[in-house]
Amino acid sequence: MEALEGTCQLYNDCACRNKKNEYIRLRKGVNMDEHIDYENIFTPQGMLGQVSKKPNLDFLMNIFNIPRVYSVSGFGTWNVGQHTMAVAFLALYWSAFNVYPQEKRDRLVTLALVHDAHEAVIGDILPFFKTAAVKEAIESIQNDILSAFSIEEDQTLHDELKLLDMMGFLYEISQSSPRGIDPSKRKLIKQMHARQEADILAYSVKANIDQKKVREFLKQMKL
Known part of the structure; x- marks a missing residue:
């Protein structure tokens, strides 16, 4: 245009x-x-531009008050904090499964703990609604938070972190129950679970992560 x-x-x-x-x-x-002037957004802890660079505990703990989009749509009651902890624990299990050295394990778990830290203020947004401007703002806020703790993105672990994030959602689906609809609709949850599992296996191929190992891990975790 x-x-x-x-x-x-x-x-x-x-x-x-x-x-x-x-x-x-x-x-x-x-x-x-379009550009989002996120730094001038008010938060209970102060202006976001300042808080994101020096996040206090109240700010970070707010992830436990942010509902997951999946739960907002009527499935389960999970919040972003629960999802974050699930991914971090999965990182521990995955590291033990692969017998990773302590340094790599700790790195992966740390990244898992902060991978959605920006959602403490912006909430959980479906990927389909993330415009270029929204993505830019999210990246800036996330980078501010990581810098506050001297945490650097690790591209060598990016694909595994993404895989674990997807597994965290798979677990969330398995723990969910539809609200306000006929219990017989649990068939829908099973379909979503099957699709998410298929997406995980497809991603493992795309990311060159041993699919056989991924299958074994999912089975071991009863996911």
């Missing part, structure tokens, strides 16, 4: 031409180069 008046500025209307060469007017408030 081509802007007719240069870059569309926030709070100003502008006309644009779409692929059919038709002129349309964007509503007020649209910004083609």
Whole structure:
């Protein structure tokens, strides 16, 4: 889409031409180069721009007050804190299963503990709704929190952390129960569980993680 008046500025209307060469007017408030000024968001601990750089315990513990999107949609009662702990424990089990050295184990568990720390303030958002601007803000907030504890992202563990995150959701599904619908609909939960397990196995192939080991681990954990 081509802007007719240069870059569309926030709070100003502008006309644009779409692929059919038709002129349309964007509503007020649209910004083609959208940016979220997250630093000026209020939190109970202060302005987010300051709190994210020096997060206190109240700020981090708020993950236990943030509901998981999956539970918001009517399945179970899990919050982000529970998911975080599940992933961290799975990191311990996975490290023992693979006989990782202590340093690698501790690194993986640490990353698991903080992998969703940003959700303490922004909440759990479905990937489909994360615009480029939202992703940018999330990354900035997450990096602020990691820097506060001198934690650096470890690309060598990125794929395994993602795998464990997916396993954490698999466990969450197994612990859930539908609210407000016929109990016979548990068949739906079984379908979601099967799909998530299939996604985990597919990801292991994509990430070059031994799928046989992944299957054995899931079986050992009774997931």
